Amino acid sequence: MTPLPISFYLRDDVLLIAKELIGKVIETNINGQRTSGIIIETEAYAGIDDKASHAYGGRRTKRNEAMFGTGGNAYVYLCYGLHHLFNVVTNKNDVPHAVLIRGVLPFQGIATMENRRRLKATHPRFSTGPGTLTQALGIGMQHNMIGLQCNELTIRDGNFIIAEDEIKTTPRIGVDYAGEDALLPYRFLLHGSSLDRLRGALSGLDENR
DNA sequence: CGCTTGATTCGC
């Protein structure tokens, strides 16, 4: 299975990319352990005019430097001093667009992820939430700024077909500080019924394909 | 410098 092409990430429309990432597969290969998850929730952060974005007003620091890099790189940062949050950088160099990955469905390497999380994969908060999925997949600061075509951390198309009407759109979470931009419908997630359908499809699949 | 606040999670 091949990584999504760079052209996927270089496009201007970060909202469209955030929506299209639903159903795609994040895969990590760390110390010979392959783990992966299917993306079920994302948020778009739309550049220097977006008050919720770390890059609002053109703010450029050591932390958010990755956002100013080229699309197709990872932006990983520490939140609340303890959680690593994983973003996909989009658009061209110096246009700081990004998509925050907020939830995945456990797919491959479930035993490895259960060890990292010290939780059973059936636990409701196993990998739903931006800080828990990074822990499950083993994503950390060592992945900040790396290209998503690499073996260690990549996103590919798992051919899970998601229809337009299976995706719900809401305001973003935890961005109250962003004033009126906190109300923008920039969060995308699978409907509950579609989640169940996906879960059902997964239970019939060979985990090692 | 020192103080405040997060793109959060978990346990009580």
Added chain:
DNA sequence: CGAATCAAGCGA
């Protein structure tokens, strides 16, 4: 509901 835990970001 509050603790954990640290680096931006901001004002002095």
